[in-house]
Amino acid sequence: MRQRRTSGRLRSKHSVAARHERSDNRRGTVIVIVTILVALLALGAYTFSHFMAVETRASGAFGREAQARALADSGVDLAAALLIDRAEHDPQSYYNNTELFQGVLLRDSSSARGRGRFSVVASVEADPSGQSVRFGMIDESSKINLNKLSDLGLDDTQLRALLMALPQMTESIADSILDFLDADDTRREMGNENEYYAGLGIAARNGPIESLDELLLVPGVTPLLLFGEDANRNGILDPNENDGEKSLPLDDANGILFPGWVHYLTIHSRELNVQADGTSRLDVNMNALGELYDKIEPILGQEAATFVVAYRLAGAYQDPSTQQSGTTGTGVASAGGSAGGTGASGGGNSMGNSSGSGGGSKTPSSGGGGGGSSGGSKTAQSGGGSKSSGGSTTTTPVAASAASGGAKTVTPTSGTGGSTTVSAKQVGGQVANSAKTTTPTQTSPGQGVQKVTPGQGGSANAVTQAASTAAGAIFSANGQVTRNGIDLTNGAQFQLVSLYDLIGTQVQVKVNGTDTILASPWPADASAMKGYLPKLFDALAVNTSRFIEGRINVNQARLETLMGIPGMNEQMASAIVSQQQQLLGSSSASTDMATTGWLYIYKIADLPTLSNLDKYMTARGDVFRVQSVGYFDEGGVGARVEAVIDATVRPPQVVFRRDLTNLGVGFTSQMLSGGK
Numbered sequence: 001m002r003q004r005r006t007s008g009r010l011r012s013k014h015s016v017a018a019r020h021e022r023s024d025n026r027r028g029t030v031i032v033i034v035t036i037l038v039a040l041l042a043l044g045a046y047t048f049s050h051f052m053a054v055e056t057r058a059s060g061a062f063g064r065e066a067q068a069r070a071l072a073d074s075g076v077d078l079a080a081a082l083l084i085d086r087a088e089h090d091p092q093s094y095y096n097n098t099e100l101f102q103g104v105l106l107r108d109s110s111s112a113r114g115r116g117r118f119s120v121v122a123s124v125e126a127d128p129s130g131q132s133v134r135f136g137m138i139d140e141s142s143k144i145n146l147n148k149l150s151d152l153g154l155d156d157t158q159l160r161a162l163l164m165a166l167p168q169m170t171e172s173i174a175d176s177i178l179d180f181l182d183a184d185d186t187r188r189e190m191g192n193e194n195e196y197y198a199g200l201g202i203a204a205r206n207g208p209i210e211s212l213d214e215l216l217l218v219p220g221v222t223p224l225l226l227f228g229e230d231a232n233r234n235g236i237l238d239p240n241e242n243d244g245e246k247s248l249p250l251d252d253a254n255g256i257l258f259p260g261w262v263h264y265l266t267i268h269s270r271e272l273n274v275q276a277d278g279t280s281r282l283d284v285n286m287n288a289l290g291e292l293y294d295k296i297e298p299i300l301g302q303e304a305a306t307f308v309v310a311y312r313l314a315g316a317y318q319d320p321s322t323q324q325s326g327t328t329g330t331g332v333a334s335a336g337g338s339a340g341g342t343g344a345s346g347g348g349n350s351m352g353n354s355s356g357s358g359g360g361s362k363t364p365s366s367g368g369g370g371g372g373s374s375g376g377s378k379t380a381q382s383g384g385g386s387k388s389s390g391g392s393t394t395t396t397p398v399a400a401s402a403a404s405g406g407a408k409t410v411t412p413t414s415g416t417g418g419s420t421t422v423s424a425k426q427v428g429g430q431v432a433n434s435a436k437t438t439t440p441t442q443t444s445p446g447q448g449v450q451k452v453t454p455g456q457g458g459s460a461n462a463v464t465q466a467a468s469t470a471a472g473a474i475f476s477a478n479g480q481v482t483r484n485g486i487d488l489t490n491g492a493q494f495q496l497v498s499l500y501d502l503i504g505t506q507v508q509v510k511v512n513g514t515d516t517i518l519a520s521p522w523p524a525d526a527s528a529m530k531g532y533l534p535k536l537f538d539a540l541a542v543n544t545s546r547f548i549e550g551r552i553n554v555n556q557a558r559l560e561t562l563m564g565i566p567g568m569n570e571q572m573a574s575a576i577v578s579q580q581q582q583l584l585g586s587s588s589a590s591t592d593m594a595t596t597g598w599l600y601i602y603k604i605a606d607l608p609t610l611s612n613l614d615k616y617m618t619a620r621g622d623v624f625r626v627q628s629v630g631y632f633d634e635g636g637v638g639a640r641v642e643a644v645i646d647a648t649v650r651p652p653q654v655v656f657r658r659d660l661t662n663l664g665v666g667f668t669s670q671m672l673s674g675g676k
Contacts, residue, residue: 061637064632065637065639067630068630068639069661071107071116071117072630073630074118074628075119075120075628076626078118080645080651080654083624083645084650084651086647090590092555092589092590093590095134095136095556096134097136098135101121101135101136112634113634114632115632118628118631119629119631119667119672120135120137120627121134121629121672122134122136122137122626122627123234123236124581125263125557126580129237130235131236133235133667137626138625139620139621139624140268140644141269142556142561143561144163144266145268146209146265146266146267147267150181150183151549152550152615152616154566160178161566162564163564165563166261166264166564167258167560169261172220173219173221173225175188175189175192176188176190176192176218176221179192179193181207181208185204192219196219197217202217211267212226212266212267224249227260227262228263229249230259231248231249231663232660233642233660233663234667236257236666263558264558268623268646268655269550270646271547271621272546272647273546276538281538282295282296282539282540283544284308284496285496285542286492287492289488289491290309292305292312293308299539300536300540302484304522306484306518307518307521308540309486310507311494311496311502313507313509314494316505316507317505317507317517319506484511485512497611497612500610502522502536503524504520504523504524505520529597530591533595534591534595551615551617553618553621554576554580554599554617554618555593559577565613567613568613576604579604594619596610596617596618596619622646622647622648623655625642625644625645626644627642628640629666631665634669635669638661639659639661640659640661640663640666641660642658642660643656
């Protein structure tokens, strides 16, 4: 019995001990679980806190990026706003103006992190090193407009030469680009048409392109040629763009930035062909001379109106006393003097060089040409008189006098009598090359010719005298249309190729029945031209289209762009680029560069050359490209936007916009602000 009780107690003790052991085990498991749960909760809290911190920073960065983008967009908006009243501002002030475009503060703060600015930045076209920047806009007219090549009136050879002036251009690529753009499917000598593009599953554009990027479809055009070494498109030579093959982009490491063809080409250039007040310019080639006079006189004055209608009536006149003597014939003289025709010597000069002498020949079709007194032209003007006594001369109308470097080609004709036959261009319904015969005139006293110089007073001024005697009559008693004693009934016989045709010339007309030589009220004098050229070119035009597209702005164009202009040579283009930078940085830029006449003022081109180049050149476009950078003084986050603004419409319209932020800001805040 005792043993049973003892064994029962033992079993009971073992049972209690087992229960206690199981209870201890459960308590240990709970501690582990709780510890794990606490760790997980702590990790979750840390992760949540970290994510919140990351999101906070991301939100802040996104906010600063949005602010930087808004700052950059503000630069575009400022440029567009300034262009609303562009007629009231000096166009050169848009080229490089640190007050308007550098480090403009929009968001102020006590800390550098909070101060937000924008800068409108562009490269300096004349700096081959690519190390200079300016703060302003880029005139799209400083580039070749691919979409307007067909409007220039050039043949295939000239069009190819226009593109061949671009760096690294080849004849095959030039022809292929022209084939891609022209309206026909005829393949040029080295070009490509739809037979090539069909293999790519596309067709040639055969018309205007919408973006220069489309040129990458043209065989031979690579991204390196189109965009150059300027990988981030900031216009300056960065270290990675001058290290050869060490890093992209691949470059030649020559210390000179090849900017790519995008800096020479455009599809946007355009000019608004109106006066400063928005009214249309007067068409100097209109047929009704009386109406032309009445429109010019209130704007430019009586003397100017009289000379313009007289020029349209009779063409340019060259005083025989200013011509070089010779035996017979005509010749062509190159600048600096060369033999003309088969004459002994031919004359010519180049803006101030000594005049060449006229050469003679017994052969009626040949002879030397005399040089101008203040600047020769490529074509010498004076030949000797005809071998036949009393022979007449047939004169093609030209736009400048010998005294101002003008040129006139004279072909001797046989015959008796002393008449001068002047061939006329076709004007209105008249036949081209019809002849108008006038009484021969001389400028020597006592030969019945009255010579009138602008500004003369008293009875010497036949124009003023005629005005007083005729009392401003519009119609004479016999129904003739007259202005200041000049009979305009027969209408215009000559057309102006360029307004430069009016400068420094003379015209011979009958004033109240008296043969009178009128001198131009616009002398070929450099100092005077600075004053009158802007007003003359603002009021008058030979092209009456509301818009002129495709002309090149000689104030900002790069050397290679200028060299492609028909009639331009490398020497002249280099002189233009050299003078550009001197003028753009001077206080006289606004007056000196108001028209393309500064090429004459600074002895780069003569007046006949300017007349020939006038349809290809301008001094001001109305479509601008801007690259605006938004940034903070602290640095870091920034944004860069490129836009093209068309100011030929009101208000100016942004016709193209591209975000360049993915290529980087491109500039340091110190460079952009310049210490502001």
